[in-house]
Amino acid sequence: MTTPPAPSPSGTGISVRGLTKTFGSFTAVDDLSFEVAPARVTGFLGPNGAGKTTTLRMLLGLVRPTSGEALIGGRRYADLSAPMVTVGAALEATGFHPGRSGRNHLRVLAASHGIPDRRVDELLELVGIPAAARKKAGGYSMGMRQRLGLAAALLGDPDVLLLDEPANGLDPEGIRWMRGFMRHLAQEQGKTVLVSSHLLGEVEQTVEDVVIIANGRMARQGTIDELRGEPAVLVRVADPAGLAGVLQEAGLEVQPEDGGLRVSGADGARIGEAAHAAGHAVHELRPLRTDLERLFLELTESPEHRNRNLATGTEAA
Amino acid sequence: MISLVRAELRKYFTTRLSWSMPLAMAVLGGLFAALQGLFLAVIGEFPGPDGSMIVPSEMFGEDVVARLVYTGGVQIGYLLALVLGILSMSGEFRHKTITATLLAAPRRGRLIAAKLASVAVIVAVNAVAFTLGSVVGGGLTLALGDVSLFPDLAGLLATFARMILVLVLWGLMGFGLGVLITNQVVALFVGVGVTLLVEPLLGFGLTFVERLADASKFFPSQASTSALDLFAGVDPGMAQSLGGAPDALSWGWGTLVLLGYAAFMAALGWLLTSRRDVA
Numbered sequence: 001m002t003t004p005p006a007p008s009p010s011g012t013g014i015s016v017r018g019l020t021k022t023f024g025s026f027t028a029v030d031d032l033s034f035e036v037a038p039a040r041v042t043g044f045l046g047p048n049g050a051g052k053t054t055t056l057r058m059l060l061g062l063v064r065p066t067s068g069e070a071l072i073g074g075r076r077y078a079d080l081s082a083p084m085v086t087v088g089a090a091l092e093a094t095g096f097h098p099g100r101s102g103r104n105h106l107r108v109l110a111a112s113h114g115i116p117d118r119r120v121d122e123l124l125e126l127v128g129i130p131a132a133a134r135k136k137a138g139g140y141s142m143g144m145r146q147r148l149g150l151a152a153a154l155l156g157d158p159d160v161l162l163l164d165e166p167a168n169g170l171d172p173e174g175i176r177w178m179r180g181f182m183r184h185l186a187q188e189q190g191k192t193v194l195v196s197s198h199l200l201g202e203v204e205q206t207v208e209d210v211v212i213i214a215n216g217r218m219a220r221q222g223t224i225d226e227l228r229g230e231p232a233v234l235v236r237v238a239d240p241a242g243l244a245g246v247l248q249e250a251g252l253e254v255q256p257e258d259g260g261l262r263v264s265g266a267d268g269a270r271i272g273e274a275a276h277a278a279g280h281a282v283h284e285l286r287p288l289r290t291d292l293e294r295l296f297l298e299l300t301e302s303p304e305h306r307n308r309n310l311a312t313g314t315e316a317a
Numbered sequence: 318m319i320s321l322v323r324a325e326l327r328k329y330f331t332t333r334l335s336w337s338m339p340l341a342m343a344v345l346g347g348l349f350a351a352l353q354g355l356f357l358a359v360i361g362e363f364p365g366p367d368g369s370m371i372v373p374s375e376m377f378g379e380d381v382v383a384r385l386v387y388t389g390g391v392q393i394g395y396l397l398a399l400v401l402g403i404l405s406m407s408g409e410f411r412h413k414t415i416t417a418t419l420l421a422a423p424r425r426g427r428l429i430a431a432k433l434a435s436v437a438v439i440v441a442v443n444a445v446a447f448t449l450g451s452v453v454g455g456g457l458t459l460a461l462g463d464v465s466l467f468p469d470l471a472g473l474l475a476t477f478a479r480m481i482l483v484l485v486l487w488g489l490m491g492f493g494l495g496v497l498i499t500n501q502v503v504a505l506f507v508g509v510g511v512t513l514l515v516e517p518l519l520g521f522g523l524t525f526v527e528r529l530a531d532a533s534k535f536f537p538s539q540a541s542t543s544a545l546d547l548f549a550g551v552d553p554g555m556a557q558s559l560g561g562a563p564d565a566l567s568w569g570w571g572t573l574v575l576l577g578y579a580a581f582m583a584a585l586g587w588l589l590t591s592r593r594d595v596a
Contacts, residue, residue: 054596061423062416062595078423089420095330095413103333107419112324112421152417 011038012086012159012192014059017260018068021054021216028054031068031233036194036209038159041186043207043224046261047300051216053092056164060089070162084113088153089162090146098138102129106155117154120290129176132165142169150181161185163195167202179206201295210292214299229291233268236260236284237275247271248267262288267310318431321422325405326436334404339446346390346447347454353389353459357382361462374462376550376559380469387448391480394447395487395541398440399508402491405436406586407501415595425591429458433442433492433583440488444481452477476545479568483541486575490537493582496590512538522538534565537576543571 014036029051036042046052057063059070061077063127072080072087080086096105106120124130127147132140140148146169153161167175184207185191197203210227212219220227237243240261244254247263249307252271255262265269268285275282289297320524329335356363362372374382409415422428456466467473491508498504520533533539542548548556556565566574 057594057596060420061421064592064594069360083423084421091416092418094416097328097412097414098409099332100328101331104327105414108324108327108331109417110423111327112321114320 011190012073013038014072014194015072016055018279019058019065019070020056020067021058021063022066032213032218034211034218034221036192037191038230039080039186039190040180040209041193041195041207042209043203044194044211045200045296046198046213048198049211052213053164056091056162057194059162082113082156084156084158086158087160088156088158089161090149090153090162090164090166092168094149094162096137099136101135102137102140107153109155113156113198119155123154127151143171143174146170150211158194165196167197173221175202182206201294212299219299220295227292230264231290232262232264232288233271233281234260234262234286234288235271237280237282239280243275243278243280246274250274260284318427320430322434323556324421325431326438329481330437334478336399338397339443340493342443342447343392343450349390349393350386350451350455351458352456354386355464357386358459358462358464374464379465380472381550382464383468383473384547386459387481388476388547389455390451391545395484396509396512398443398484398487399491399512400505401443402436402488403495403504403508405432405492407494407499407504410499411501414478419595426587427585429496429583429590433489435493436488437485437591440485441481443552444484447484448480450478479545482572483544483575486579489579493579493586495580496586522535531564537575537578540566540571540574544568544575
């Protein structure tokens with residue numbers, strides 16, 4: 001079980017079909033279906049407690065689905081002959097024995113798949129903790145743990161990566177590093193990446209596709225460009241009606257909004273110049289939230305989508 | 318499968334337990350064997366039921382005395398083996414390493430089999446340390462009491478081999494317990510509590526129930542004493558006064574009974590583990 005099979009040229013995708021998980025009377029994941037395209041970065045988004053982690057755990061065979069199936073490359077995780085060679089996963093709640101060094105933690109995992117220890121040191125180098133990983137894991141910071149978890153996920157050089165809230169606990173520098181790293185994995189190495197987050201901004205610049213869930217159900221899915229919609233700008237002047245005429249003549253779509261004008265189809269610079277040329281003094285000019293941002297805000301702020309993990313009597317994320 | 322066993326062994330050998338446990342085994346084995354030797358060889362006599370003095374080395378022969386001294390700490394030995402077995406599984410839940418472990422070995426039956434094999438190896442290594450410690454501690458007091466150190470070398474080697482086997486079986490029982498009860502503190506409490514408290518009390522209670530009076534010989538501790546064949550060549554009445562069960566099992570049956578406990582708990586754990594959600 002040591003030699004990784006050559007990745008098929010089409011890559012390995014993920015399909016989730018009718019996936020449902022109930023814990024007692026609580027439905028954590030409710031008839032969820034989506035596909036993750038090979039060799040793309042897909043964001044798996046939703047408010048805290050939406051069911052993201054439970055879905056990932058079902059994909060990885062840690063939690064038994066009540067019904068439906070979750071397949072990786074057409075197979076259940078437990079049916080993969082060398083799972084870490086096909087799928088690498090960094091889950092949030094993964095722990096480390098406080099008395100074992102991070103390097104030895106990886107060496108244990110490597111032994112299970114006959115992966116040489118040399119690879120362990122390569123990866124520690126890659127995630128930037130070669131020296132620290134020789135100390136006992138008990139004293140690791142959250143950032144160290146995230147990097148170590150990522151190294152564990154990459155041990156088998158898998159085609160598919162599942163990352164659960166990888167930016168949690170990282171400082172801004174760490175988050176930048178993580179973003180660049182994910183892009184590198186997908187674009188240069190052709191890996192399929194599914195990354196979960198409860199913060200849109202954290203992954204928005206990195207992901208190509210988006211799956212958004214709330215209350216365990218599908219809320220929206222598509223490419224990030226589709227879901228973003230057309231970028232729009234809010235402009236405020238003393239005479240909105242006058243400026244609206246000018247902009248409409250220039251072929252832009254204009255709607256009144258919040259005492260100003262919502263203009264789509266042009267960036268702020270062009271609108272500002274048009275207003276200046278027509279003699280309007282601009283009081284305010286700013287980009288508006290994209291459709292995706294609005295949708296996400298709606299989902300996270302609506303009371304029915306509050307974090308179900310915090311409610312009493314619930315068991316899973 | 319072999320690689321999974323290797324991974325499990327690496328887990329053990331990369332924590333402090335890999336040297337602290339054999340050290341504790343050797344030291345405690347030595348201490349308890351020395352204590353036993355203090356009574357049986359150094360003091361070397363104690364009053365019998367009729368008031369006359371009994372000299373163990375004359376009454377049972379030097380080979381029996383040596384056997385009893387070298388195995389003097391076996392109870393503490395199998396308790397520690399039980400703890401080692403429990404830690405193999407419950408430690409994964411305590412430190413939340415179970416997620417990483419199951420990602421590397423998603424087929425839970427295989428994981429349990431690999432862990433069983435690794436527990437057997439780990440406890441065997443510890444049991445050797447325990448035996449060496451016992452030989453040093455016991456040998457010291459035997460020498461002090463002028464009792465022959467190895468009166469029947471072949472017989473003693475067989476006793477050592479049985480002691481190692483008994484410890485390994487306790488390790489496997491502990492593993493089964495750790496799979497059943499994933500909370501480490503509770504598992505340790507139950508394991509040690511049942512062995513030290515519940516079993517002797519229950520055994521004592523059963524002596525008052527005529528039809529069940531024989532049952533206690535099937536209890537783990539009594540079965541272990543049988544499996545060690547400690548009282549071979551000793552008058553049964555005298556063996557009882559030294560802590561043996563009346564009508565004890567033969568050493569073969571004792572071994573099988575221990576194996577049965579280990580198999581039952583591991584199988585039950587296997588069944589539960591394959592269905593358990595790890596969140």
